[in-house]
Amino acid sequence: MAEEKSVDKATLEMxxxxxxxxxxxxxxxxxxxxxCPIGAEGSCCKNCSMGPCRVPAPKKKAETGGEKAKRxxxxxxxxxxxSARNFVRMIAAxxxxxxxxxxxxxxxFLATARGEVPGYAIKDEQKLYQVALDLGIEIGDRSVKExxxxxxxxxxxxxxxxxxxxxxxxxxxxxxxxxxxxxxxxPRGIDREVVELMHRxxxxxxxxxxxxxxQGSRCALADGWGGSMISTELQDILFGNPVPILGxxxxxxxxxxxxxxxxxxxxxxxPELLVVASQDPEIQAYAKSKGAKGIxxxxxxxxxxxxxxxxxxxxxxxxxxxxxxIVTGAVDAMVVDVQCEMQSLADVAxxxxxxxxxxxxxxxxxxxxxxxxxxxxxxxxxxxxxRAAIDNFPNRKGKVVQIPAESQEMIVGFSHETIxxxxxxxxxxxxxxxxxxxxxxxxxxxxxxxxCNNCRTTHDSAHLTMIKELIKNDVIVLTTGCSAxxxxxxxxxxxxxxxxxxxxxxxxxxxxxxxPPILHMGACVDNSRILMAATAVVKDGGLGDDISDLPxxxxxxxxxxxxxxxxxxxxxxxxxxxxxxxxxxxxxSEEMCKLLxxxxxxxxxxxxxxxxxxxxxxQLMIAxxxxxxxxxxxxxxxERVLYDMAMRRELDAV
Ligand code: SF4
Ligand code: MSK
Numbered sequence: 001m002a003e004e005k006s007v008d009k010a011t012l013e014m015x016x017x018x019x020x021x022x023x024x025x026x027x028x029x030x031x032x033x034x035x036c037p038i039g040a041e042g043s044c045c046k047n048c049s050m051g052p053c054r055v056p057a058p059k060k061k062a063e064t065g066g067e068k069a070k071r072x073x074x075x076x077x078x079x080x081x082x083s084a085r086n087f088v089r090m091i092a093a094x095x096x097x098x099x100x101x102x103x104x105x106x107x108x109f110l111a112t113a114r115g116e117v118p119g120y121a122i123k124d125e126q127k128l129y130q131v132a133l134d135l136g137i138e139i140g141d142r143s144v145k146e147x148x149x150x151x152x153x154x155x156x157x158x159x160x161x162x163x164x165x166x167x168x169x170x171x172x173x174x175x176x177x178x179x180x181x182x183x184x185x186x187p188r189g190i191d192r193e194v195v196e197l198m199h200r201x202x203x204x205x206x207x208x209x210x211x212x213x214x215q216g217s218r219c220a221l222a223d224g225w226g227g228s229m230i231s232t233e234l235q236d237i238l239f240g241n242p243v244p245i246l247g248x249x250x251x252x253x254x255x256x257x258x259x260x261x262x263x264x265x266x267x268x269x270x271p272e273l274l275v276v277a278s279q280d281p282e283i284q285a286y287a288k289s290k291g292a293k294g295i296x297x298x299x300x301x302x303x304x305x306x307x308x309x310x311x312x313x314x315x316x317x318x319x320x321x322x323x324x325x326i327v328t329g330a331v332d333a334m335v336v337d338v339q340c341e342m343q344s345l346a347d348v349a350x351x352x353x354x355x356x357x358x359x360x361x362x363x364x365x366x367x368x369x370x371x372x373x374x375x376x377x378x379x380x381x382x383x384x385x386x387r388a389a390i391d392n393f394p395n396r397k398g399k400v401v402q403i404p405a406e407s408q409e410m411i412v413g414f415s416h417e418t419i420x421x422x423x424x425x426x427x428x429x430x431x432x433x434x435x436x437x438x439x440x441x442x443x444x445x446x447x448x449x450x451x452c453n454n455c456r457t458t459h460d461s462a463h464l465t466m467i468k469e470l471i472k473n474d475v476i477v478l479t480t481g482c483s484a485x486x487x488x489x490x491x492x493x494x495x496x497x498x499x500x501x502x503x504x505x506x507x508x509x510x511x512x513x514x515x516p517p518i519l520h521m522g523a524c525v526d527n528s529r530i531l532m533a534a535t536a537v538v539k540d541g542g543l544g545d546d547i548s549d550l551p552x553x554x555x556x557x558x559x560x561x562x563x564x565x566x567x568x569x570x571x572x573x574x575x576x577x578x579x580x581x582x583x584x585x586x587x588x589s590e591e592m593c594k595l596l597x598x599x600x601x602x603x604x605x606x607x608x609x610x611x612x613x614x615x616x617x618x619q620l621m622i623a624x625x626x627x628x629x630x631x632x633x634x635x636x637x638x639e640r641v642l643y644d645m646a647m648r649r650e651l652d653a654v
Contacts, residue, residue, distance in 0.1 A: 094566025099227025548575030548605025
């Protein structure tokens with residue numbers, strides 16, 4: 001049934017068009033190819049050529065002959081070792097993706113500081129000073145250039161660091177830092193943690209699943225408090241720290257009479273220049289010379305989140321809508337950088353006039369046009385790409401263009417610094433009002449709901465069901481990535497959503513501050529902003545002395561990428577209870593389930609849960625939040641009764 005594919009009308013309309021146009025999409029291929037059940041539960045090893053070895057979980061007790069036989073690969077590796085190796089390799093891949101993104105940003109940052117790249121500048125000096133202080137860099141009367149060069153060099157050195165700890169580890173609550181040190185999981189260098197994890201999971205190395213998970217945590221922490229955090233911080237300094245801004249989302253942002261350029265991927269380095277180039281009078285005139293009224297830039301996936309938050313550039317859609325943007329027939333160029341770009345884009349584009357342009361030497365695609373991004377000639381490359389899109393506009397003539405009507409306004413751009421300012425005001429910016437409202441019970445707790453779409457579950461549905469359940473129960477939600485986009489499309493990122501969907505306490509706070517109950521904090525790498533927000537809440541006091549004490553939980557109800565597993569593990573290792581939906585890649589091993597879903601909490605204060613039903617998953621999060629409230633002695637506060645006049649009179653009469 002079409003309705004089972006998505007809850008988004010624009011998506012359903014384009015799926016019908018794709019069907020009529022005989023175009024195969026990810027939704028069709030998901031129906032044609034069922035997932036391998038052994039791989040899905042993490043019970044397949046192909047780490048050497050004596051395998052692949054499959055050690056699926058026995059279906060019934062009877063199959064084991066009553067006794068629990070140890071399932072092993074040819075080399076003797078147990079099911080839990082195989083499961084753990086697969087799981088931590090996902091962490092290594094996810095960490096690599098975020099961190100290689102970060103390395104590119106750090107290199108560009110340094111080149112910008114040295115004045116070597118045209119088109120880029122240090123935009124946010126305030127944030128530069130803050131980051132410099134956190135890196136132990138002297139400010140004194142040094143110039144912005146000197147400080148920025150040292151910031152760039154120090155951040156770049158974090159990737160190849162061999163000893164000691166990543167600088168941003170010191171941003172975490174003290175108790176958390178001590179715990180990481182005690183467990184030996186405070187991350188050293190980012191590359192080192194990934195390489196060590198790949199080594200340990202090679203055939204015949206680390207065969208203790210507990211030990212593997214410790215290094216998995218160390219690697220994930222090198223992502224959250226390393227690679228991802230470096231990306232966020234340096235991007236903010238280069239392109240500006242996001243502040244609340246009005247945006248628009250869904251396929252309806254495409255324009256029939258303009259050159260539509262969709263920027264898709266994760267790295268904002270080129271999109272930032274495309275934004276500038278699209279406003280260039282020469283480029284505008286060129287577009288008009290080809291019969292277009294102008295250039296309409298739109299985003300897709302996390303490149304979209306980046307330019308949305310800083311420039312208000314509209315968003316065409318989230319992960320599962322990438323092919324469908326092309327199906328509209330209105331996209332003149334889809335410009336991709338890295339991550340989450342389906343190879344099918346090139347095939348879908350063949351059925352329309354769209355040009356798919358790859359721009360990164362690390363991410364080429366057969367059938368696409370490659371125009372390489374070179375930061376030393378950035379503005380020229382950006383113009384070249386836009387000219388290619390403009391040249392393609394006339395090829396749209398005579399073809400069917402069908403742009404869905406759906407587009408929705410939203411307020412986005414809540415960096416943790418902005419939340420601080422909004423809550424406390426310019427003269428006493430602080431998280432105090434948030435803490436106070438958690439303590440007095442108006443806000444029950446905080447949830448980070450993030451992550452992808454997954455074609456194995458109804459598009460956007462789990463995000464929306466979970467988030468509505470949370471805010472109805474007075475849990476304020478921080479969101480990023482494709483989850484944030486699902487919220488935007490459903491109209492949840494507006495202040496009006498508070499009175500419509502929230503419990504009375506949360507609605508009251510949102511209305512007083514003038515914020516939506518769900519705060520869009522950015523792209524996938526910006527989950528590091530959630531870590532910083534959680535730390536700020538701890539530091540403000542009254543809610544324990546570690547992230548694991550907070551009435552807070554995390555979730556990725558429609559996750560699909562290895563990056564999501566890395567994010568989940570750094571949340572867990574930072575002390576957060578984290579629930580994932582769809583499938584979970586270790587369910588083939590009882591031992592691994594016990595470790596991740598139970599025992600891990602005793603070790604790092606956070607643990608995983610797997611619950612595909614988003615309503616039940618939200619209830620698990622709320623139960624955890626209530627457990628933490630109780631431990632903090634705040635359960636009484638929630639039971640408070642607001643007296644109306646009649647009740648007061650009754651009291652007086654007693
Ligand atoms: Fe099989 Fe062991 Fe080789 Fe994995 S490493 S494929 S379990 S023999
Ligand atoms: S884009 S990683 S599908 S959130 Fe960051 Fe969306 Fe997941 Fe890609």
